[in-house]
Amino acid sequence: MDTIRVGLIGLGSMAQAHVRELEKLPRFRIAAICDVQEAALAEWGERLSVDRTHRHADYRGLIADEEVDAVVSITPNVLHADIMAVCLAANKPFLSEKPFTRTFAEAAELLARYDAHPVSALIGFGYRYTPAFRFAREMLAEGRIGAVRSFSMQYLQGWGAAVYNVPYVWRFDKAVTGTGTLGDLGAHMIDLAHYLFGPFEELSARLQTLIPERKSLSSDEMLEVEVDDFASFQARMTGGAAGIFQTSRNCIGSGNQLEVSIYGDLGTLHASTLAQEQVIWIRLDPDTGELSEQKLQVPSRARRALWEDFAEMLSGESADGLPDFRAGYENQKVLEAIVRSHEAKRTVALAELSAVGGKEE
Incomplete structure (x- = not known):
């Protein structure tokens, strides 16, 4: 894919850092956003020129959004497993923040889903x-x-x-x-x-x-x-x-x-x-x-930037040492x-x- 349309879930402080990195790479465009706070949705929507129809209060709506090629999840840990599970069910590539999940039981369930229907995924081990x-x-x-x-x-x-x-x-x-x-x-x-x-x-x-x-x-x-x-x-x-x-x-x-x-x-x-x-x-x-x-x-x-590897992964390429889905599982x-x-x-x-x-x- 030429332009990668990103859906961003979670508009807290960490989102600032991710957006700065995304904006350095012209291949990415933030096409949709999601947050439970209406004020945050309005502020970020205007700042990023995201149409109101692509500002979501529920992450399920963003993941299902046809304008979203890949999901970036920047939420508290309690939502990590649920968001990844919905992405896997929707066959939608994603980058999720760490830790992988709250518990190993959540990680094991996700791994079973991933092995049945794998999608391109990175975990945010940016170091x-x-x-x-x-x-x-x-x-x-x-x-x-x-x-x-x-x-x-x-x-x-x-x-x-x-x-x-x-x-x-x-x-x-x-x-x-x-x-x-x-x-x-x-x-x-x-x-x-x-x-x-x-x-x-x-x-x-x-x-x-x-x-x-x-x-x-x-x-x-x-x-x-x-x-x-x-x-x-x-x-x-x-x-x-x-x-x-x-x-x-x-x-x-x-x-x-x-x-x-x-x-x-x-x-x-x-x-x-x-x-x-x-x-x-x-x-x-x-x-x-x-x-x-x-x-x-x-x-x-x-x-090298994590986002460069994410873009290449979405294009079907795979570099050495990626913090991929299985790296997230092994970490948990x-x-x-x-x-x-x-x-x-x-x-x-x-x-x-x-x-x-x-x-x-």
Whole structure:
């Protein structure tokens, strides 16, 4: 298809970022929008020149809209599975925000639907497109640090810290989110680990709610927080590498800090969202035998946008390393293993999880 007509579901703050990226690629045109807030529909409709007949209050109407070639879903987690299910039933391609679903049971049901009637789909694991991470992956494939023995990864933000008195918004509501920091930030760490190192074999995890109550948005009532503020886990990947992970939204001074350090037989790589255009490479200099540290600038070939891959997918092409539908499912599987490990206080092997109903084999 030449012009790709997009239907946008959810007009909150994240929609701003997606629209900015969409507008950089002339192949995309936003043809329809959806939100439960009438004011948002009116504002965005005028801004994007979307006709009133293509402004929908119900996502089912947008998915059925004949002017929509592909759906972009940017909603709270509680709607992810339902919207993807309707897209699959309608045979309509989509890009859905992460986490894939709230629960592994939802993910397993979706996978069964997808296997019966697959459609082109991406999940919004946008950090696969951070230049530094893409270049690090290239260097790993080239064997620049030899066999990877271990790595550490963390994703830290600060907005949830006690000093900011953040009220009880939907990200703290278990019925809406499924998990807290784990699904919000941890899902990105899991996907980046999949992207760089391959599948998980087993893991051991701990979750903690650091601030057990937050003030209601509508009153002075204090509401219980049932989801995690902090998550940590250690894992063994199928390739043998050992990984350590931590994530929290309660780290004052951390704006959006996702970073990885990778340790191999021949050297070390560091990559971070805080320096997206460089990778630090540490090794023994082959000429002098001395320890050498280089800050390598990311080459242009390592720059790629998620939306470029989405456009190519819709045209029947498929690039390496796509965050596709199955990547979303595998991500939710790891999230489930983390929750089970925390609850049972034991190591969980990914082989224990079955796609049938989200139950153990």
